Amino acid sequence: MATLSFDEFMKRVVERNPGEKEFQDAVKEVMSTTWETFKANKRFVDANIMERIVEPERIIIFRVPWTDDQGKIQVNRGYRVQFNSAIGPYKGGLRFHPAVNLSVMKSLAFEQTFKNALTTLPMGGGKGGADFDPKGKSDAEVMRFCQSYMDELYRHIGPDTDVPAGDVGVGKREVGYMYGQYRRLTNTFTSTFTGKGLAWGGSLVRPEATGFGAVYFGEEVLKRNNETFKGKKVVVSGFGQVAWGVAKKLVELGAKVITISGPDGYVHIPDGMTEEQVEYMLEMRASCRDRAEDFSDKFKNATFHKGVKPWVVPCDVAMTCAIQNECNLDDVKTLMKNGCKMILEVSNMGCTLEAAEYLREQDIEFAPGKAVNAGGVATSGLEMSQNSIRMSWDAAEVDKKLRGIMKGIHDVCYQYGKQDNGKVDYVKGANIGGFMKVAEAMADQGAI
């Protein structure tokens, strides 16, 4: 191993994970930026950390049968990738989306490992989900699906083993149905899930945390440039919980949120969203509408642009808040041509690998999802702490801790990513910051 070059290493990763483009890209991104650090550390080389760290500890794939409202039996495929538990129980969300497959799950679980390490809280990396599309399903169908999913998953998780949460397509409702079934099957009330309802062990600020944390991270980047969000025009994609949290905090800070988007296109709000409009995003979500057009139908100052992503709108800051690979090389070139000075990846791997590699070389602030969106899982960690001490903190307390964690993540990225020309390579900084902690833990614990 010690003699392998990076290219030879990647060749082996590609051979061992054939056809898994998302996973291969995720490995390439992390490993290309940590390779020198690895090589310089004899302990890591002797322990063959690089080959071990890209191998998931365990993957569970299972059948999820459920009965639809017509009485017909449907089947989906469920996953849980338990990637790395060197620094704590596996932790990461569950995603219900038709595009879920093994490669997507592995790439997200791999990313989660380093993201969770960056939070400084004791959480390993995991991710799961199913290729189930909650869109258009009745509430009863969603409940039956969640119960069937948990009928298998329950035996693989636990408060000290693996703690799932929500992700795309899994919100408080789905967490409720899954947690209820888990509780019934195990006859225990434990903190095996985060993102729980407030009445049953959830944490204040968890719904807002990913979005708020992303904005706090952005504030730190702006502070380095002696700037603030006030008056900045921000292009936001998505309209889910993450986009909502981002919009809410940005409006509070006096920024202009000039777009949101859905699968159908984007909405342009040239004067920036109002608080009322931010609240309306919640209503859209609560009624399971997924068309951005609904939003522009309701407000006169908003126009709908069918089938187009929001990256064409001139702005100061762009924040990807929808899904992986939503922003490609052409999109980032368009953003930069139109004057954008900062791109924050809020969705996991929101920029394609090509776009991210390009941005690292440009005169623009660019920070990756595993640093920017870590506030979500960090607040899940705070939810676990509160459950363990059987207490709950008030919103100000949780928010203060979240803010401190985001500043800490920014500072670690700065420490490892600062370059001679003054630019900060946040991608490299986040990867090395996360990698060091996991690699140290693995090296300490022997060949496990």
Ligand code: 2IT
């Ligand atoms: O991607 C993520 O960090 C999440 N979906 C949140 C995971 C969690 O355990 O709160």
